[in-house]
Amino acid sequence: MADERNQTQEDILLDIQDLHVKYNTSDAVCYAVNGLNIQVKRGEVFGLVGETGAGKTTTALSILRLLPQRIGEIPQGKILFEGQDVVQMSEDQMRELRGSHISMIFQDPMTSLNPVLTVGDQIAEAIETHHQSMSKEEVQAKVDHVLKLVGIPPARKYEYPHQFSGGMKQRVVIAMALVCEPRLLIADEPTTALDVTVQNQVLDMMSNLKEELNTSMILITHDLGIVCQMCDHVAIMYAGKVIEQGTVYDIFDQSKPHHPYTIGLFGSLPSLQSDSKRLKPVMGLMPDPTDLPPGCEFHPRCGSCTETCKLKAPGVFQDGETHMIRCHLFSK
């Protein structure tokens, strides 16, 4: 991990280049992702942070090509997974990739399991889909094994989802995602729907499993506490773009330069040190993705907005090797 200098192409598992995603709805075109660039290295946890509507989930769904059919479209950009462009793949190739090399955990465990199939059957299905030669006994042994890994007694595989609690359901979903030992796990707000105590258990478990299986992970969240606890790299998204990116140390170091939005995000967290009565929220709302403002997308909400910000999209400011900010304040 410490060998940052020896970084070669080999270390990069997922490389998203200039990704654009739009939704063609009947009354408007919605620009959800607008030129996203991120790189995920092998074995690392990459945090994707942002408000609702920043395009985090859209990015995740694009990687698996699970955007809503007919509506979602990737007009531009590359998603290189181990050097191969996912955007250009056929549906059959995609199906092979999904669940075996790239898995995804969805936000709400309550609704992400099929109510009429047993938990064991749903996990077994993931194995059977990708290892068709495996015997029934081997599949069942693997189901038992993965259930044990996520802390569920294997005997419960004959039960149905409604017999599990929320936290247990999320464990099942995680088991399902990990059973084929994927190289990349995308976790879309895996703990948002859970109690705080259960949240921690699930996160700990995910960390351990990630180490054990040597899986890379993209963790989508809006909880900066989770980011600090779990992630190696962080990208902060706003209106479909990465506006600041770096290691956790870059992002969480208050002495380094930051994008006004990042400062706003941290300002909206309650702090134990200062004695303020009120939190400082980032004023305003995420811009309407069907009608994005010109210039910098953040300018209508930005405290340091200048005339340039309203006209020209900001370039990239590189602060050290790992830290990147997209803002006019620095790119003079």
Add this chain to the structure above:
Amino acid sequence: MHKFILKRILMMIPVLLGISVIIYTIISLTPGNPGRLILGERASAEAVEAMNESLGYYDPLPVKYFNYMKNLLRGDLGTSWRSGVSVIESIGERFPTTLLLATMDIVLTAVMSIPLGVLVAVKKESLLDNIMTVVALVFTAMPSFWLGMLMMLVFALSLNLLPATGSESFAHFILPALTMSLLSVAQIMRMTRSSMLEVIRQDYIRTARAKGVSEQKIIWRHAVRNALLPVITTMGNNFGWTLGGSVITETVFGMSGIGTLLLTAVRSKDVPLVMGCVLFMSFTFSVVTLLVDISYGIIDPRIKAEYGGRKG
């Protein structure tokens, strides 16, 4: 589960009791003359009067009803005033026809409408979907007697493939069953379609896709089972109705089922036969509804849990 079934069977008692009171009251309030019906046109007025007296026709309504129910509990539904045949025998003679017709109807409906409904849901807003919507609309708007006659004209008279009327052989059942199912195919297909579209949007379908499961398996293994619940309810209800005899279809095709039996009984004010038919229909309808509810439990484990059975 057993407790649930037992409870449901016990609940059938007040239902059937209520129906018997209502029907007996209504039919007793209409004018009629059972003595004349039994003895025929040429019997003397005295004989008819004596007959009415012995049948208890002039007794007050509650007494008549009480006597009827007393016999019913002994398993005696009485004899038809008109034909003199026991009611149970008449129903037993007619029921197989109705049962076969209703079964063929429901099987044909299911075979045609469920796969079609799934197909148009998967190919939503395609040409096929639009065509099927129009076809469904046309069939829903058709009166059954008209469609029945049309079928007779085409398949019996012009093409001479199938017999037009009667219920003697299996071939006689094809046209009426087809007529009945064509009318409900539209309804069931549309229902399957909307139910499927609802299910396809669910998160667990996306989860299945994210596992790399093939589209076919997603549809047939994950979606259809979830989408079938409302469809089964409606089909079960339809089956219950047709088991009570589809009067129009049976009349058009001249079939001797429960429907035509009841129709003639009502026309001649044959009280024991009317009562027998109606009670029998209510009974079969309740049984079918119960069976539908039990089938829910088999399809959806959550409902089984609600019935009070321990896991599946």
